[in-house]
Amino acid sequence: MDTGTHIVMGISLGGLAMADPAVVSNPITMTAVVSGVIIGSLAPDIDTVLKLRDNAVYIRHHRGATHSIPAVLLWPLLIAGGLYFFFPEANLLHLWLWSFLAVFLHVFVDIFNSYGTQALRPISNRWIALGVINTFDPIIFGAHVLALIIWAFGANPVWTISMLYIAMLFYYLARFALQAAIKHAVLNTIPGATNVFVAPTMRFFHWRIAADTDRHHFVGRAYGRTINIYDKFMKKEMPENNLMQAAMKDKNIAAFISFSPLYRWEINEYGEVFEVRLIDLRYRSNDYYPFVAVVHLDKDYNIINSYTGWIFSEDKLRKKLDFSHN
Structure with a gap:
C-alpha cells in the first residue's frame, strides 16, 4: 500500500488498541502504544531509501528483506525498545504486542497488491502478490479517513474501528470475487490463455489484463466482466547471441x-x-x-x-x- 494508507491504518490500529485494558488504564502506555503502531505501520517501507541509490537495487530489494519473517520479528523489538527508552513507565509487553501487530498488518496488506512482498523469506524468496488491491485504493483510504473522523467526533474508537475492519473484510472478499470473475472472462475471451495477469486500478470495476497463448501476448482492460483487447504481439524466442x-x-x-x-x-x-x-x-x-x-x-x-x-x-x-x- 502507499504511505498515506499505511499511516491511516496505523492510526486506526491505535484506536483498536483502546480495547486493551493495559493501554486505556495507563496514559503513558497509551501514548507509547499509539506511537508504536504508527511507527510500526511505516517501518517496513524504510527500504524506500534504496531508490536514492538506483532503480535496479530498489526493484530487486523493495519489500524484500524488510518485509521478511525475521524483519516482522525484529521491527517490533526495535520499536518497542526504542519507545521504552522514552516511556520507561509504559507496559513493555503490550507495547511490543501492538507494535508487532502494526508491523504484521503492514506486511500482510502489501501481499494483496500486484507488486507483492517476499513475506516468506528466508523460507522462500518467491514474491507473494495476490493482485486484488491497487497500491492506492481510494475506497480503503477513504473508509479509514471516515472512521477516524467519526472517532474524532466522539464515537467509541473500539467499536468504530471494529466496524471498519469488518467492512474491509467484505471489501477484500468482493475484490477476490471480481478478480476471479475477470480471470474466467479472460479465459473465455482468449482461448488457450496462460499466465493470465489481472491487476487492479484505482477504479473498482476497471482492471488491467495481460495473458499469453502459445503464439501471442495479449494486453487489454476489463470493465467488470467485459474484456477489451488493445494490443496483440507475436511471441518471439529471445536470441542467444x-x-x-x-x-x-x-x-x-x-x-x-x-x-x-x-x-x-x-x-x-x-x-x-x-x-x-x-x-x-x-x-x-x-x-x-x-x-x-x-x-x-x-x-x-x-x-x-x-x-x-x-x-x-x-x-x-x-x-x-x-x-x-x-
Whole structure:
C-alpha cells in the first residue's frame, strides 16, 4: 500500500488498541502504544531509501528483506525498545504486542497488491502478490479517513474501528470475487490463455489484463466482466547471441527480469549503438508501456548505459539514458 494508507491504518490500529485494558488504564502506555503502531505501520517501507541509490537495487530489494519473517520479528523489538527508552513507565509487553501487530498488518496488506512482498523469506524468496488491491485504493483510504473522523467526533474508537475492519473484510472478499470473475472472462475471451495477469486500478470495476497463448501476448482492460483487447504481439524466442548475452549481464536488465513475469523484447540499432529493450506488458497506460528496461551497447557489446523503471515518454527515457538517436 502507499504511505498515506499505511499511516491511516496505523492510526486506526491505535484506536483498536483502546480495547486493551493495559493501554486505556495507563496514559503513558497509551501514548507509547499509539506511537508504536504508527511507527510500526511505516517501518517496513524504510527500504524506500534504496531508490536514492538506483532503480535496479530498489526493484530487486523493495519489500524484500524488510518485509521478511525475521524483519516482522525484529521491527517490533526495535520499536518497542526504542519507545521504552522514552516511556520507561509504559507496559513493555503490550507495547511490543501492538507494535508487532502494526508491523504484521503492514506486511500482510502489501501481499494483496500486484507488486507483492517476499513475506516468506528466508523460507522462500518467491514474491507473494495476490493482485486484488491497487497500491492506492481510494475506497480503503477513504473508509479509514471516515472512521477516524467519526472517532474524532466522539464515537467509541473500539467499536468504530471494529466496524471498519469488518467492512474491509467484505471489501477484500468482493475484490477476490471480481478478480476471479475477470480471470474466467479472460479465459473465455482468449482461448488457450496462460499466465493470465489481472491487476487492479484505482477504479473498482476497471482492471488491467495481460495473458499469453502459445503464439501471442495479449494486453487489454476489463470493465467488470467485459474484456477489451488493445494490443496483440507475436511471441518471439529471445536470441542467444553475443549481443543478448552481454545485455543480460546488465544490472538493470537483471533487476527487471527478476520482477516482471510477462514482457516482450526489442533490439534496435542506432548508428554505432545497439539497444536492447524489455517491455513489461502488465501496466499499459494511455497506449504506452511505462515499465521498461533498456540497455545500450557498442559494436563490441560493451555496455554504454542502461535504465530500468517507470518512464511515460520516449523523451524522458532518452534524457535518463543521456542518449540520442541522431
